Amino acid sequence: MAHEELRDALREIVAEVAEIDEVPDSKPFKDLGIDSMMAIEIVAEVERRYKIKIPEQELEQIRDLDSVVTLVASKLGK
């Protein structure tokens, strides 16, 4: 999966879990109304979808879509 394809797929997951239409690349999740529980739900869905494991200590890296893409890409070896 190409990097842009991955970004679009993750954007869709975030939009779906947070029930929002627009997920800009670098707008902080908290400004989009995504609280810490929703962030964990996003992680859970990402883990399920890509069959990866994101450890507890890495959850804090998740601040916006860019950070999710970076984290997932690193897990997938991209």
Next chain:
Amino acid sequence: MRIPEGVYVAKLKVRVGYVDTDRAQVMHHSTYLRYLEAARVEYLRDREYDFRAMELEQGLSLAVVEANVRYKAGARFDDMIELQTWVAVANRAKLRFDTRIVRGEEVLTTAEITVCCIKIPEAKLCSMPAALINFGSA
């Protein structure tokens, strides 16, 4: 609210005390939340999950983030009621306990209580322990 097939259901019987009721001798709406909490703890005990150790040894606790309670009929002073509780949703972010409160065959109240896991010292959200997530699969 029907109990889904195959789920583990914990049952807690409670005798409605005088202190639980209002002037009409009907159980006060706030009292239900207290018994719903007792029912969740009973569920964990029933499944041999040591909630006290979770708090004291792991420094984790469960915090209610959403409570939906539907009052259909009132429990009255001295009634014997039963709280039937199961885990309806379980994932890394949350657990949702569903409960039916019955008096005999009559369903008095249904409730959906969602909890998240927090680290006690800093009251910060963290992932639900795997043992609790597993309760969602049976």
